[in-house]
Amino acid sequence: MRYYCMYCGASNSSISGLTAMHCRTSPTGRHVVYEGSEKKRYHCMYCGASNSSISGLCAMHCRTSPTGRHVPYAGDEKSRYSCKCCGATNSSISSLCAMSCRASPTGRHVPL
Numbered sequence: 001m002r003y004y005c006m007y008c009g010a011s012n013s014s015i016s017g018l019t020a021m022h023c024r025t026s027p028t029g030r031h032v033v034y035e036g037s038e039k040k041r042y043h044c045m046y047c048g049a050s051n052s053s054i055s056g057l058c059a060m061h062c063r064t065s066p067t068g069r070h071v072p073y074a075g076d077e078k079s080r081y082s083c084k085c086c087g088a089t090n091s092s093i094s095s096l097c098a099m100s101c102r103a104s105p106t107g108r109h110v111p112l
């Protein structure tokens with residue numbers, strides 16, 4: 001088992017080892033553990049872009065994300081995704097993220 005940073009994709013064999021190190025992308029300046037399960041594909045929670053690895057996803061720029069990079073969605077795969085800011089639903093993360101949201105700080109729906 002390896003633990004990954006949700007902001008840059010760095011990995012470590014322990015949570016304490018990961019969070020002790022500095023992170024350039026994280027708002028806190030330290031790596032933050034990705035709490036989701038391992039998946040075949042990871043989707044950005046801010047725009048719905050997908051990649052087969054966390055580090056591959058985090059390496060790319062994101063127009064919607066507050067950090068400027070894609071951030072992997074940590075929830076499980078679902079048949080419908082709900083916006084955590086307003087409750088709007090859609091069957092795919094990318095479709096949900098593509099729509100504007102009045103209640104969200106980013107101006108787009110953010111999947112719960």
Ligand SMILES: [Zn+2]
Pocket residue numbers: 005006007008009010022023024025026030031032
């Ligand atoms: Zn990091």
Ligand SMILES: [Zn+2]
Pocket residue numbers: 044045046047048049061062063064065069070071
């Ligand atoms: Zn993104």
Ligand SMILES: [Zn+2]
Pocket residue numbers: 083084085086087088100101102103104108109110
């Ligand atoms: Zn919304």
